[in-house]
Amino acid sequence: MNRLLLALVVALALTACSKEEAPPPKAAASKPAPERAPGDPKAGQKLADAQCKTCHGADGGAVAPGIPHLAAQRETYLLAALKAYKEGKRAHAALKVIAEHMSEADIRNVSAYYAGLPPVGIVHAAKDVHATPYERGKSRIAACVKCHGEDGNAGAAGIPSLAGQQANYLIIALQEYVRGERKSGPTHSAMRELTPVDMEAVALYFASQTPGQRTPPQNVDPGAGAQLSAVCSGCHGVQGIAADSATPNLAGQDFNYLVDAIKAYRTTRKREKMRLYITGLSDADIRNVAGFYTMQKSRPSERGQTMVRDLTDKCDRCHGAGVELPGMPVPKLRGQDRDYLMMAIRAYRDDRRESTTMHKMSLPYGDSIIESIANYYSGQPAN
């Protein structure tokens, strides 16, 4: 009996749920059965050439962006992925049909084949790909710096500083300007050229800057302001630094801007909650509370410059080279197709692909950060 046939017979004998129930061969009984039958890479190659090559390439490197490379992927993960498609746990129309037609032995063989191939080379990133969302944000602010400052610290009275501001609040503000929901002059027309990913990146860039210290404004009573701020602190934080990233920090903000902004909630700015809290304030109260917040020390609310590195360090606790987690098949990410990685992470985040672990991991991240993580991993040599 040739090796291929022998492997097939042994494999069949060990798969209880296989359709073709073959009687166990005598030879198999003499040896203790292994935990899992090893796949036969040669048989796997035959199947791959016939059914997978058109998409996953002759060398296990994907033929188009958005398709995962399979070469050198972990065998345990490939097995788990194909089973997940077969059982409908992972939704993908084509792969479900393909996997349904594969026997358990086919799955083992093809997994062994792809896992044994050398990794594909790195495809170099396109021109407009920035290493981090921070870099991308920095490249999109040319139209903003004359008013808001290169580092987000505005110089002129009445113009808000963006340095250290909460990232999600900035994103909301940008979207409201673009949609015309927040009143503004022609000053913000350049924002219309920003894509949603750019907006996130610009927000992250400014949020990561260090706010400067303000000089005390004239003719205000910050002590009285501190007392008035008690009702504000539940949302804006005791010292004007909000705990929630969608609520703006007020600490270190420009005095005139704060006065204007508070008054704007009486008229043009629509936010019922804010209106409720400021209706009782006199003009003098507004100046005092604004004065109190202006003098509070602020700090960066994000760490954009190091964020992607910090994050991938976290990811590598499971996805790192040589990390083996018993009972948890973890895929390799280094050298994987960039578009596929972005799609996969977004699918976990948006609950379109099932994995409690990965859903939790990806939930906090916007598309610009996901893009940067994908840039990072796709640009690393496969391990």
Ligand code: HEC
């Ligand atoms: C029509 C194109 C196409 C063909 C043919 C195809 N695949 Fe795929 N494959 C894909 C795409 C696209 C994905 C990503 C699907 C998703 O998002 O879940 C994928 C995903 C996979 C994955 C999961 C990889 C990962 O990193 O999670 C495995 C394993 C796989 N395919 C194996 C195979 C095998 C084995 C065959 C042949 C028997 C095959 N595929 C045939 C397009 C194809």
Ligand code: HEC
């Ligand atoms: C001509 C000066 C000027 C330019 C240029 C400008 N801004 Fe502004 N920006 C302002 C002023 C004034 C305000 C406050 C009044 C308002 O809402 O329009 C403001 C408000 C903002 C706010 C809301 C801040 C808050 O605390 O609510 C954001 C965010 C912002 N700008 C971002 C940008 C971005 C991004 C650009 C570049 C695409 C830009 N701005 C260009 C003057 C400017």
Ligand code: HEC
């Ligand atoms: C229930 C929570 C809550 C309370 C209490 C609250 N705020 Fe706010 N505040 C918000 C939110 C949310 C926003 C952002 C609204 C928006 O997008 O316009 C905001 C916006 C602001 C702004 C505009 C900041 C900017 O950068 O444009 C100022 C100024 C402000 N609040 C001052 C105050 C003061 C002063 C008080 C207390 C008298 C107060 N807020 C109480 C939730 C609150």
Ligand code: HEC
């Ligand atoms: C606690 C362990 C753990 C951590 C930490 C973790 N992952 Fe995962 N990851 C997994 C597991 C397990 C899977 C396989 C889930 C499945 O079967 O779909 C996975 C799958 C993935 C996939 C799908 C790859 C493919 O080939 O389809 C991507 C992409 C991914 N993780 C990215 C990340 C990123 C980015 C981070 C860091 C922000 C991260 N992971 C952190 C355990 C982890």
